[in-house]
Amino acid sequence: MSPTTTPAEMTPVPIEIEQIGGSLAAEVKAWSGASPMTCYQCAKCSSGCPVSNRGDAKPHELVRLVQMDQRQAVLTSRFIWECTSCQTCITRCPQKVDIPAINDALRALSLSEGLAVAGTAVPVFNEAFLRSVRKRGRVHELGLMVAFKLRTRRFFEDLDKAPMMLKKGKLPLFSSRVRGRSEREKLFRRAAQGGAPAPGGAPAQGGKP
Amino acid sequence: MRYTFYPGCSLDGTAKDFHRSTLAVAAKLGLELPELEDWICCGSTAAHNSDPLLADALPAQNLLAAGGRAVAVACAACYSRLKMANHHIAGDAAVRAKVAEVVGADYDGLTPVRHLLEILGRDMRREIAAGIRRPLTGLRVACYYGCLLSRPPEVTQFDDAENPTLMDQVLEIAGATSVDWPHKTECCGASFSITDPSIVLELSDQILAMAQAAGVDCIATACPLCQLNLDMRQKDIEARYGRRYHLPVFYVTQLLGLAMGCSARELSLDSLFVEPKGLLESKGLLGAGARSKAEARR
Numbered sequence: 410m411s412p413t414t415t416p417a418e419m420t421p422v423p424i425e426i427e428q429i430g431g432s433l434a435a436e437v438k439a440w441s442g443a444s445p446m447t448c449y450q451c452a453k454c455s456s457g458c459p460v461s462n463r464g465d466a467k468p469h470e471l472v473r474l475v476q477m478d479q480r481q482a483v484l485t486s487r488f489i490w491e492c493t494s495c496q497t498c499i500t501r502c503p504q505k506v507d508i509p510a511i512n513d514a515l516r517a518l519s520l521s522e523g524l525a526v527a528g529t530a531v532p533v534f535n536e537a538f539l540r541s542v543r544k545r546g547r548v549h550e551l552g553l554m555v556a557f558k559l560r561t562r563r564f565f566e567d568l569d570k571a572p573m574m575l576k577k578g579k580l581p582l583f584s585s586r587v588r589g590r591s592e593r594e595k596l597f598r599r600a601a602q603g604g605a606p607a608p609g610g611a612p613a614q615g616g617k618p
Numbered sequence: 619m620r621y622t623f624y625p626g627c628s629l630d631g632t633a634k635d636f637h638r639s640t641l642a643v644a645a646k647l648g649l650e651l652p653e654l655e656d657w658i659c660c661g662s663t664a665a666h667n668s669d670p671l672l673a674d675a676l677p678a679q680n681l682l683a684a685g686g687r688a689v690a691v692a693c694a695a696c697y698s699r700l701k702m703a704n705h706h707i708a709g710d711a712a713v714r715a716k717v718a719e720v721v722g723a724d725y726d727g728l729t730p731v732r733h734l735l736e737i738l739g740r741d742m743r744r745e746i747a748a749g750i751r752r753p754l755t756g757l758r759v760a761c762y763y764g765c766l767l768s769r770p771p772e773v774t775q776f777d778d779a780e781n782p783t784l785m786d787q788v789l790e791i792a793g794a795t796s797v798d799w800p801h802k803t804e805c806c807g808a809s810f811s812i813t814d815p816s817i818v819l820e821l822s823d824q825i826l827a828m829a830q831a832a833g834v835d836c837i838a839t840a841c842p843l844c845q846l847n848l849d850m851r852q853k854d855i856e857a858r859y860g861r862r863y864h865l866p867v868f869y870v871t872q873l874l875g876l877a878m879g880c881s882a883r884e885l886s887l888d889s890l891f892v893e894p895k896g897l898l899e900s901k902g903l904l905g906a907g908a909r910s911k912a913e914a915r916r
Contacts (some may be wrong), residue, residue, distance in 0.1 A: 441670060442710075459805040459821050491817065494767035499633060500779050523839035530813040531667070538664035542676070543845055546658040548627040557812060567815060573850065577889045579632045587656050592722075596679065599720045600672040 431478025433518075440514035443507035444477040454498035454508055464488030468498050468508050475511070484519040490529040533560045543597050546587025551580045621690035623651035624700070626682060627659050628693055633842035635886035640692050640734060642884040646875070647745045649737065652827050660699040660801065663809050670706075674713060675720040677703035677867035681729040682721065688730040694841035695808075695880060698766035698774065700731045705773045706845075727890065733767060733776060735840055735870065739784035740881060746791050751879035753793025757901050760829040760837045761785040761796050764844040779803070785838060785870050792877035799832040802826045806847040815851070821905055822847045823855045826863045835897055836866040838873055846906065849891045866894035876903050 415425035421584045439445045448469065466474065466488045474483045483489070489512050498508040520532055537556040541548045554571060558564055574580040587593075629637035639861045644651050657680050666673035677700045681689065691697040707714045708727030717725040738746065763782050771779040780803065786796035804825055807818030826848060829837050849867035856863055867890070875885045882904060887894060898904035 444722070453621040459807075460817065463817070463820075491810075491814070493765075493805050493808050493810060493817070493821075494666070495765040497803075497805070499763070500769045500771060508785055511668075513670065520696070525683060534813045535664040535667050538662065539668060539672075541657040542661065542665075546656075547630070547802050548659050548662075550627070554812070560670070560679070570850065573891065574632065579634060579889060580632075582633055585630065587658050589656065593658070594718055596722070597672065600669055603671065603716070 415603070431480075433475055433478050433480050433483065436518060437475060437511055437514045440517060441507070441510040443510040444471045445506060445511055447504045448472045448476065448502075448506045451503060453501050453503065454506075457497040457501055459493060459495060459497070460488070460491045464491045468492075471515075472506060472508065472511070475515075481524075483515060484522055484524040485526055486519075487526045489515045490526055490531050500618070523567060527594060528565070530557070530561050533557065539597075541570065543593060544590070545584060546589070546593060547585060549581075550585030552584065554580075588599075619648070619661055619737070620650040620652070621737065622654050622684045622687045624654050624660075624689050624691050624696060624799055626657075626683075626691070626693040626696035627662075628695075628842035632846055633693065633869075634694055635889040636842060636845070636869045636871065639875050639880070639885040642880045643738075643871045643875045643878060646749050646878045646880065647738075647742055649742065651690060654680065654689070656683065662697045662699060666699070666702075671720060673699065674703040674706050676719050678707060678717050678725045678727075679721050681731070681907055682723055682725045684729055686729060688732060690732055690734060692734045694733070694764055694766045694844060697731065697733045701774050703727070704729070704731060711748060725875070733840070735767070735784045735788065736776065738874070739788045741820070743787075743791060745790065746874070746878075750792055750878055752903060754789065754873060754877050754903065755772045755793050757794045757836070757873075758832075758834045759789055759794045759796050760799050760832055760834040761789065761802065761870070762825065762829070762837050762839050762844060762848070764802050764839065764841045765803065765808070765841065768803055786869065789838060789873060792874050794873065794877075797832045797834055799828055799834075801828040804828075806844045808843045808847070811843065811847055811851070815854075816852060818847050819855050819858055822851060823859050823861070826852065826855060826865060827861070829865060830863055834865070835901070836868055836873075836894065838868050838870045840848055840870050852892050859904070864892060866890060866892045866897055868894065 434445050449467055452469040455461045455469045456469050461467040464487045466486050471488055492512045494509045496509055525532060534557055537553055538548060541553050625637055635907045661676035669778055700825050704727045707717055707725060768779045777784050789796050805821055806825060807821040810817040845867055852863055872885045903912045
């Protein structure tokens with residue numbers, strides 16, 4: 410390149426920044442669309458994070474571990490299960506690194522590789538929640554709480570809460586069920602297949618679902 | 619004014635008082651809120667924790683069912699999920715195509731989604747002012763917005779992300795004194811209420827402590843999880859940290875409804891765990907005091 414070359418004459422070369430990081434950064438980006446690689450470690454996220462003092466890593470440390478491809482440390486981390494998705498980090502991040510979305514991706518990877526930290530009840534809750542949505546279309550809170558207690562065997566924690574809520578009429582015994590269960594079943598199946606058309610026919614085009 | 623109303627699951631259960639008070643206030647204001655037919659859950663935290671495609675598809679299915687009509691939401695979490703799906707679908711053709719495959723119809727991500735506070739605080743200020751029967755004079759309120767109304771601002775476009783004031787403005791029109799305090803948008807611990815209550819106790823304690831330090835009589839919220847965590851767990855928090863708060867935690871619509879002359883029953887005030895009766899009577903907002911206050915206005 411001659412010294413007189415102006416920026417307009419240069420051919421931009423697309424750089425896939427995730428190639429600089431290891432495979433974990435690329436997997437996180439593929440899953441969530443959020444890149445961990447543009448973080449320059451200013452730690453503003455950790456200053457505002459409501460749970461940064463609880464876990465084994467602070468948000469900026471976790472992002473750095475992803476950049477360094479420290480797969481084991483990241484996927485066994487307790488922090489990824491204690492993130493409340495409050496969106497404070499991304500709101501304040503000068504680089505708009507979407508840590509809540511990165512954590513969503515890391516939770517899924519951690520689960521699929523059997524590395525989720527012992528003691529977290531989040532995966533069980535999420536599964537029970539989504540099963541309720543799939544079956545009924547809506548979440549029946551009492552049913553969800555019972556399912557969660559049965560699965561986690563935490564019978565004595567918060568024992569007083571259900572009676573308190575029942576007394577205030579805040580836990581209806583029965584829930585409404587929304588029509589269209591078979592359509593919903595297809596929606597969940599197609600989502601699990603990553604948007605591929607469900608076997609047995611292409612989805613209808615246009616119109617109301 | 620008319621919006622298609624998406625209540626969400628909480629408003630049928632733990633936040634039925636939010637539902638009732640929202641409809642009571644809307645009726646007073648002439649705001650029509652016909653419920654979206656056959657709405658389904660927005661997916662909430664569980665969906666975006668588990669599968670980004672499902673997290674966009676569930677809101678998309680609901681917004682498609684609205685048939686292009688603007689949608690009003692009261693629950694902050696549902697609002698966040700519907701806005702997030704719109705943001706993803708309208709901003710990325712690949713996401714839009716995938717969601718279309720999952721839902722079975724193309725959705726452009728452009729159906730307007732508005733939170734109740736945006737409608738009240740931006741479009742209906744005059745109607746509110748004209749409808750005040752029992753001003754909330756002398757009531758010091760900490761308006762607590764929580765996480766999902768204002769963050770991330772690129773997605774929700776609700777108000778200032780760090781210092782939102784829409785709820786403050788609405789309650790000031792109703793005659794209350796809203797205080798400036800630093801924990802307006804701090805996280806209460808949200809759905810960890812079920813999976814790890816220790817997180818909720820710690821975070822909600824900080825919020826209650828700040829509200830108390832600001833010298834308020836009560837807290838106002840617009841999120842079912844925030845309300846439940848600060849209200850139902852307040853006794854546990856007091857016991858764990860050795861404090862005494864006794865701060866009633868209202869839905870903003872309950873306070874606004876009181877000011878507009880709705881009855882305690884219409885606003886489900888008996889659903890609150892921290893008893894608000896003493897406070898409201900002392901301010902002349904319930905019982906005999908309330909009647910004479912309303913008559914004095916006439």
